[in-house]
Structure formats: C-alpha cells, structure tokens
Amino acid sequence: MTGTTVTHTTFTLERTYAADPARVFAAWADPAAKARWFGTGGAHALDFRAGGREVARGRTPGGEDLAFSSTYHDIVSDRRLVYSSTLTIGGTLATISTTTVELTAEDQGTRLTLTEQAAFLDGREEPKWREEGTGDWLDRLAEEVEEVEEVEEVEEAEGAEEAEV
Numbered sequence: 001m002t003g004t005t006v007t008h009t010t011f012t013l014e015r016t017y018a019a020d021p022a023r024v025f026a027a028w029a030d031p032a033a034k035a036r037w038f039g040t041g042g043a044h045a046l047d048f049r050a051g052g053r054e055v056a057r058g059r060t061p062g063g064e065d066l067a068f069s070s071t072y073h074d075i076v077s078d079r080r081l082v083y084s085s086t087l088t089i090g091g092t093l094a095t096i097s098t099t100t101v102e103l104t105a106e107d108q109g110t111r112l113t114l115t116e117q118a119a120f121l122d123g124r125e126e127p128k129w130r131e132e133g134t135g136d137w138l139d140r141l142a143e144e145v146e147e148v149e150e151v152e153e154v155e156e157a158e159g160a161e162e163a164e165v
Contacts, residue, residue, distance in 0.1 A: 094124030
C-alpha cells in the first residue's frame with residue numbers, strides 16, 4: 001500500500017458466561033488458562049499486574065510474524081481490566097489500542113463488556129478483523145470457564161457416588 005492512513009474505531013462486545021466473576025477473572029489472570037483461550041498458537045507470556053505486560057507471538061495465515069503486546073494499567077479483581085496494546089505484523093506496527101473489560105455478576109453468571117478504541121495504521125489490519133478476532137477469543141473464554149465448572153460438577157457427582165457405596 002502506498003501512502004499513510006489511519007483508521008480510528010471503537011467497538012463494544014458483550015458476552016454472558018455461566019461462571020461467576022471470580023472464575024472469569026481467574027481465567028484472564030492465570031497464564032496457563034489465558035494461553036489456552038487467547039493464545040495465537042505461538043509463544044505467550046503474561047505478567048498479570050498493574051504495570052505488567054503480556055506478549056503473544058504467532059504467524060498470520062500468510063506466514064508473516066505477528067506480535068501482540070499489552071501493558072495492564074488498571075486491574076480491579078473480579079471487576080475490571082484496562083490495558084493498552086500494540087499489534088505488529090511482519091515487524092511493522094499495525095494497530096495501537098486501549099481496551100476496557102468490565103465484569104458484572106448477573107443471575108447465575110457474569111456479563112463481560114469489552115470496549116476497545118483503536119488506531120489502525122496503513123491498512124495492515126482492518127477494524128472488522130479485530131472485532132471478529134476479539135469475538136472469537138471471547139467465545140473461547142466461555143469454553144474455558146464453563147468447561148472448568150462442568151469438570152467440577154462431574155467430580156462432585158463422582159464423590160457423591162463414592163459416598164453411597
């Protein structure tokens with residue numbers, strides 16, 4: 001692409017999970033859990049604290065190096081995360097963003113509201129791709145937090161059966 005362009009966008013995604021806010025927050029805070037639902041299939045490192053960083057590396061479908069790097073600015077346990085991120089593709093800066101994640105207890109679960117404000121540079125990534133990709137990993141987060149609950153329910157049921165014997 002010739003020339004320089006900047007596209008600004010803001011999007012909000014909501015999900016409701018059949019897990020309490022503490023479980024959803026823990027899936028974000030635990031490096032092994034986060035790598036399962038967020039990972040790019042490449043290297044992943046997480047230092048989950050205010051001022052801490054997260055880095056995920058992988059490859060695009062076209063084979064270019066992809067690096068996602070975040071700094072956490074605000075963390076309120078079981079309630080809120082605020083972080084800023086950059087995405088580089090093939091070593092070139094593609095996006096800069098600020099993301100807020102809010103967790104709210106709701107009925108038997110958690111409502112997650114994610115709002116991202118981003119600048120997309122020189123057509124290296126499209127806002128639609130980011131929104132779809134973010135939605136995909138929020139769906140994988142559901143699998144992570146809801147699968148854990150199912151395992152615990154099975155273990156509790158097995159324990160009850162053993163007690164009856």
